[in-house]
Amino acid sequence: MLDFNDFVDEFDAAIDIWSEYSNNLEDAIVHASDELIFEFIETLFLVTKYYFSTGNSQESPFSFTANSALSGLDSPCASLECRLLKIDQMLSFSSLYADEVFLRNPFEYLYNICKTSGVVPKVRVELQANIVIYKILRPYFKIGIIKYANSIHSFCPNHLNKVINPYKDKLHKNENILYSELEKHFLKKVSVNYNEYSRNEGYLTFKGPSNLIEHNKLHFHLYNNEGKDIDYMRMKGLPYKMKQSKIQEENILHLLLNPILDDITFHNWHSKFYNTNLLINNDLQFNILNKINVNALNTNVLTNQFKYNLTVTKNTTPESIIKLRQANEEYFHIYRERTKQFFKTVKGLNSKEQEEAFSDLVRSEIINIDRNLRSHKEKYLSKTRQNIIFGSGIVAIGSYLGIIPTDISTLIATIGGTAALSSSATELNQLLQPDNIAKDNDFYFLWKLQR
Numbered sequence: 001m002l003d004f005n006d007f008v009d010e011f012d013a014a015i016d017i018w019s020e021y022s023n024n025l026e027d028a029i030v031h032a033s034d035e036l037i038f039e040f041i042e043t044l045f046l047v048t049k050y051y052f053s054t055g056n057s058q059e060s061p062f063s064f065t066a067n068s069a070l071s072g073l074d075s076p077c078a079s080l081e082c083r084l085l086k087i088d089q090m091l092s093f094s095s096l097y098a099d100e101v102f103l104r105n106p107f108e109y110l111y112n113i114c115k116t117s118g119v120v121p122k123v124r125v126e127l128q129a130n131i132v133i134y135k136i137l138r139p140y141f142k143i144g145i146i147k148y149a150n151s152i153h154s155f156c157p158n159h160l161n162k163v164i165n166p167y168k169d170k171l172h173k174n175e176n177i178l179y180s181e182l183e184k185h186f187l188k189k190v191s192v193n194y195n196e197y198s199r200n201e202g203y204l205t206f207k208g209p210s211n212l213i214e215h216n217k218l219h220f221h222l223y224n225n226e227g228k229d230i231d232y233m234r235m236k237g238l239p240y241k242m243k244q245s246k247i248q249e250e251n252i253l254h255l256l257l258n259p260i261l262d263d264i265t266f267h268n269w270h271s272k273f274y275n276t277n278l279l280i281n282n283d284l285q286f287n288i289l290n291k292i293n294v295n296a297l298n299t300n301v302l303t304n305q306f307k308y309n310l311t312v313t314k315n316t317t318p319e320s321i322i323k324l325r326q327a328n329e330e331y332f333h334i335y336r337e338r339t340k341q342f343f344k345t346v347k348g349l350n351s352k353e354q355e356e357a358f359s360d361l362v363r364s365e366i367i368n369i370d371r372n373l374r375s376h377k378e379k380y381l382s383k384t385r386q387n388i389i390f391g392s393g394i395v396a397i398g399s400y401l402g403i404i405p406t407d408i409s410t411l412i413a414t415i416g417g418t419a420a421l422s423s424s425a426t427e428l429n430q431l432l433q434p435d436n437i438a439k440d441n442d443f444y445f446l447w448k449l450q451r
Contacts, residue, residue, distance in 0.1 A: 004144045007051040012138075014043050015131065029128050034119035041127060045111040052105070052148040061340055062099040064279035065149055065270050066090055067263040070299065071104035072133040075259040076214040080129050087133055088318075089281060093299040094145055095321035097336060101279060102149035102270065103137075106130035120223070139319055149270050171268060175261055178288070182257050183248070186212060190256070192247050195239040196225065205239070206256060211283050213256070220255050260285060286351045297343070298351035305362050305446070321449065328445060335445035365443040376437050 015025065018040050022028035029037070068075045070090040072083045094101045107130065110123055140146035190208035197203070202225030206218045229250075233240035247253060263285060267278040277295040280286055289296040325332045342361060346354045438444045 004051070004147075005142050007047070008138055008141050010051075011044065011047050011134070014040075014047060018043070025131065026128055029124050037119050037124065037127070038114045041107060041110045041114055041123070045105070045107040048105050048107055048148045049150055049152070052102075052150055060099060060275070061277065062097065062336070063102075063274060063276045064098055064100070064297070065102045065267050065274070065276040066104065066279045067267075067282065067285065068104055068259055070279055070281055071106070072130070073104055073106060073109065074126060074129070076218065080132065082214075083129065083133065084136070086281065087136060089299050089303055090279070091137075091140065091146075091318035092303045092321075093279065094140070095318035095325070096302050097339065098145065098279075100145055100147055102147050102274065102276060104266065105148040105150050106133070108148075108150055108152065140322075143322070145322065149266075149274075151266060151269065171265060175265060178264070179257055179261060182260065183253055186253050186256060187244055187248060190253070192242045192252055193239040194230075194233045194242060196234075200225070202230065204252065204255070218256070260288075264288065283351055298354070301351060301355045301358050302339075304355055305359060316449065324445075324448065328448060331439065331445045331448070334442050338442040362443060362446060365441060366447055369438045369441050369443070369447050372441075373437050 018036075019025045019028040022031070032040070069077075069083075069086050072087045072090075074083070077083065090101065090103075106126070110126055110130070113120065113123055137146050186208070189212055190206055193205045193207075195203060195205065202222040204220045204222065206213055206220070207216060210216050233242075242252070260282075263278075263280070267276070270276065271278075277297055278285075278289060279299060280289070280296055281299050283298070286296055286298050339358075342358060343354070346357050349357070435444075435448075438447050441447065
């Protein structure tokens with residue numbers, strides 16, 4: 001069995017050795033030759049391929065393959081700040097529910113770009129960004145809750161012909177059908193403009209609703225903005241709004257649709273080996289997957305509880321939640337099993353409806369715990385009427401009444417000595433401890449996060 005600490009050690013060593021003669025990693029990536037960049041990416045990819053090759057296929061409702069956005073890739077938004085927010089969202093979900101989450105391997109992605117197109121400018125930018133993301137993920141790689149998912153696998157001729165090729169043909173057929181339907185939908189909702197920073201620097205701007213386009217607007221920079229079509233748009237005046245027929249004719253929407261299809265296709269492929277569920281943060285993907293009976297879960301359903309129902313301390317992190325999981329393993333499994341049963345009851349609802357239903361459930365359970373705590377304390381304190389009973393003696397609370405003797409040792413002796421006092425005090429303390437009451441509730445683990 002592989003030790004994922006070994007993966008982290010080997011991956012870190014590869015980074016350190018490659019950049020040891022530079023002031024910092026960023027400078028090394030900027031100034032290195034294309035050949036050295038490719039060798040570096042190839043090394044990182046081969047390390048990940050060795051440690052995250054095809055594993056066991058035991059089906060688990062708590063194993064997930066994350067989509068591109070939650071994997072920290074540059075689609076649908078290449079901004080590092082935006083990508084880190086998605087990574088935090090994925091980690092929050094992982095700590096609250098998952099046994100393992102497979103992320104799309106960014107170093108395989110970069111390796112493939114280099115093999116097909118060379119070290120284009122994007123490669124250096126993405127290499128820096130993905131190493132930053134890796135360093136954030138290091139603690140989670142070490143404990144095996146986060147893993148890289150590779151798309152490249154080796155097969156013997158027998159399995160290639162009998163299993164893979166028939167499945168591949170069916171997959172491509174379904175992809176074409178889905179692409180056609182998505183294109184019709186996007187053509188109605190999305191506009192495309194062409195504009196330029198300068199004669200040599202052009203870009204396309206896609207505008208549409210946020211459920212189709214991240215931030216309602218997306219820019220694609222063109223490396224080659226020459227040709228008759230470009231000249232025509234310049235002549236008509238920039239920015240130039242492209243006609244719907246031209247968008248379809250030039251297949252421009254593939255820039256938006258291919259990442260959506262790629263996530264769905266990759267999950268279908270990856271799940272053949274790992275039987276994972278798909279983890280998403282996109283309502284459009286969620287609705288598509290629901291219709292084709294693919295098990296998918298939107299991270300917002302669980303993680304948004306921290307916005308509305310659970311007040312946690314500022315230093316609560318996914319890492320601290322995992323430590324709480326480990327310290328309260330029994331209660332975490334009870335909470336998670338109850339949550340899994342909940343998801344079965346809301347299957348078929350859209351992600352917003354699921355989020356609202358789960359929010360109602362969590363809120364009511366947290367309220368029940370707090371109500372039971374108040375009731376228990378009130379009942380106990382009312383019964384004693386401000387008296388704490390130690391064995392056969394009574395110590396009345398409130399020294400202002402003047403009935404606590406100045407020689408406390410006399411009182412202790414009267415009621416059976418320090419052993420009786422210690423035992424009774426411990427018993428009282430346990431009775432009034434919130435955890436003893438809250439543990440009866442299935443959502444005790446979530447309630448515990450607030451403490």
